[in-house]
Amino acid sequence: MKFPPNYLVIVLLIFISFTACKNDNGDDQVEDFKAENRKGLGRSAADLLSNDTYQGLTVEFVYANGFRPRESTINTFLDFLAARVVKPDGINLVETVISAPQGAPFTTEEIRDIEDEFRTKYTVGDEIAVFVFFANGNSDNDTETSVTLGTAYQNTSIVIYEKTLEELSASQNIDLGILEINTLNHEFGHLFGLVNILEDDIHTDHEDPNNSKHCVVQDCLMYFETSNTDRAALQLLMNRSAAPEFDPLCIADLQAKGGL
Template sequence: MKNIFLKSVLICLILFSCSSENENIEMPAEMVDVTTNRQPTGSSANDLLSNTFFKKLVVEIGYIEGFKPSQTAINNFKSFIESRINKSEGIEFITKQIPATGKTTYTINEIDEIEKQHRTQYNLGNKIAVWALFVNGKSSGDTNTKATLGSAYFNTSFVIYQETINGFSDSAFEPNRTILETSVINHEFGHILGLTNLGTELQSDHEDPQNPKHCVEEDCLMFFALETGQGMANMLSGGQVPTLDAQCLADLKANGGK
């Protein structure tokens, strides 16, 4: 009887030991709940900004063949993230090329289909993941007077219309391409962080009534021009990437950011 009891205790100890050692082992990809990355834009702002639950951020950059953003723009984006969010286990960037689609315009539904097919990084354990897609062609919503440069469409997903950015930069009287790329990338990630009044609560009244979910301050990164191209040249005429104004920074800090 004594031997049976000791064997039972030993088995329990072995099982407990295995469970403890495997707590952080990632689940198979097919078991990941992708719906946590398909929520309204801005709804994961606190999860991204704070270190409360998610300790690490993975940014997956997918780009259509021939439309990869410049390495300088990627480095600038990483610096922007590091200056705004708290992640004790750091930030990791992954890049992947996506075959040409043959399209010249994209609806958001078509952008979503590309994400479904090619995205590999999702929230898992203490890791939160963001998907950034760079495409050829333009938005299906473009008009003769307005061009969409980028769009945040889920809580951890945004698209940059790289071909449109290329057409708006590096020619006479146009902004430097890397500066424009960086500005639009940071602007769309700002929406993912809940700016302006998009999941990160306002600490002061600075939402643009004419362009909701954007900052009213014309020199702020979250001014609407960086999304639509209207008046964008004036913002970038100084040759510098716009920064967040004091009011947007206060919003982020109040929601767990730096």
């Protein structure tokens, strides 16, 4: 395995937004039916994990032709959810195929606009909904030495930079399915509030002091190595034959919020 001369650092960015949607038109009314899905990251952790308020979970995958995740990724992801959430009405996966949005590389603001235009499933009644966009372009934050694989940017919103995953898979000879499930499950972990996103986890001492909102346990799904001086993050991915699981401390945090 050869690395490019410029090492590649993988950045799984999280954006913590504590403000509701705002716009520039002076019209800052969020449409009512979208309001529940316009909260800051981590705000729906307990709603996703427990059945205190919502009995069912709908996950909507939105993608353009050619950017659907692997079938094995979808199955593994659904098993991952079923092992963590208490949803007696079940977990419902909806797939919405769209024409490829233009304008890549995408800023998070553009990703929000794409969500606004194409998301069809919102939280309603006793069913909570999550939006996952598999982007047909890269992140605007990418540089020569770092790429963004995915971002959890709102309480029920995730973007997976599928085009970036495909490029990384091809150039670094990493299994695409491994990249997909790593990224998807990791970002969902952020929707679950990990690690200590709202500073209400019961095990605050496992938050990585050097990589905030991530876990110090190297084998944990929520681990992240952001060092600019080595290739640990990429090597970690390359050495994986399957997606990592939550470590016991992260699981304890999820259980404290009503998860399995």
